[in-house]
Amino acid sequence: MSPARRRVGPVAGPALRRPVAPMLAAPVDEVPEGAGLVHEPKWDGWRCLAFPEDDGVYLQSRAGRNLSMYFPDITRAIRTAVPAGAVLDGELIVFERGRTNFAQLQRRVTAGRGLLRLARECPAHYVLFDLLADTGGQLLLDLPLSERRARLERLLVDAPPQLTLTPQTADMREVWDWLTTWTVATGIEGVVTKRLSGRYEPGRRGWWNYRTRITTEAIVGGVTGGLRHPDTVLLGRRDRRGRLRYTGRTHPLDAMQRAELGAMLSPLRAAQRRGAPVVHPWPEPLPASWSGQLERPEPLRYVQVKPSVVVEIEADVAFEHQRWRHRVRYVRALLGVSVYDVPLLLGEQEGYYGEP
Numbered sequence: 220m221s222p223a224r225r226r227v228g229p230v231a232g233p234a235l236r237r238p239v240a241p242m243l244a245a246p247v248d249e250v251p252e253g254a255g256l257v258h259e260p261k262w263d264g265w266r267c268l269a270f271p272e273d274d275g276v277y278l279q280s281r282a283g284r285n286l287s288m289y290f291p292d293i294t295r296a297i298r299t300a301v302p303a304g305a306v307l308d309g310e311l312i313v314f315e316r317g318r319t320n321f322a323q324l325q326r327r328v329t330a331g332r333g334l335l336r337l338a339r340e341c342p343a344h345y346v347l348f349d350l351l352a353d354t355g356g357q358l359l360l361d362l363p364l365s366e367r368r369a370r371l372e373r374l375l376v377d378a379p380p381q382l383t384l385t386p387q388t389a390d391m392r393e394v395w396d397w398l399t400t401w402t403v404a405t406g407i408e409g410v411v412t413k414r415l416s417g418r419y420e421p422g423r424r425g426w427w428n429y430r431t432r433i434t435t436e437a438i439v440g441g442v443t444g445g446l447r448h449p450d451t452v453l454l455g456r457r458d459r460r461g462r463l464r465y466t467g468r469t470h471p472l473d474a475m476q477r478a479e480l481g482a483m484l485s486p487l488r489a490a491q492r493r494g495a496p497v498v499h500p501w502p503e504p505l506p507a508s509w510s511g512q513l514e515r516p517e518p519l520r521y522v523q524v525k526p527s528v529v530v531e532i533e534a535d536v537a538f539e540h541q542r543w544r545h546r547v548r549y550v551r552a553l554l555g556v557s558v559y560d561v562p563l564l565l566g567e568q569e570g571y572y573g574e575p
Contacts (some may be wrong), residue, residue: 238283240422264312289327304356309347319406365491388431467543485525
């Protein structure tokens, strides 16, 4: 075989060494269609590669961190069902009342001595969609997805229910059912599209990710960058008591959006109520914990503005603790729309779908 010729079969040799950069998906605005493509649900959880080894099971996050100690229920299930040397790829999720609950995943990290009790009360599931190495460490990266999937199915035949094979389909009618029904019923975020003939390429965005999105409104409470040329927008909604609550942040604005919004914003000091300055309801800088991310960023410096401008945004369905967990897309400012016309924050479930 020529050295430049691509291998088409499994490779015998040493086990795949961790950490391994997982294969990724590029965001798209439409679900790709065509021959040779298959689709899988995008689960709302933590990406995880699992390495069953002779002395235990190692769970690796997308960023390469060790998650093993936070999921003793999953490591136990893998240890009983998957031989050493295999390498699995999937998503860690927790179901609560039939829906995925991202907050329960985050609790695993902070549970401390209560971790085992939490694992009993809210057990995790490992939804699997790829096999990077077979039993004994036989590498499968160069095999097509269809063959890796078939081997994964055989591997999970007698696995406990916490190890679940993700659904896969080439039927677009089933995809639309997932997007219109499953996002409500189970909390999936969208679909991931893959080529059946595709090899597994660590670290490369060789798949496509379509997220279910909603269009809704929010109130501008602050901006990063300058007041007249804002970079990103900090958004809020009022609760039942009329208090403006922080709900998320936008992606960076383009030049036209910056000019449009900047012309409408007023500094907070211009707002007066009965002769006294209005106190902004959010601290400055914005606390790092408000972002809701696993890896805590630094506190965010921003410019507080008079909360009188309403904007239209596009957001995905990942809404927890009354905040959008991912950044949203700024669409436009809504002239003539009152802040009192923006939906209130009534609760987690209503807000999840963008219509609280």
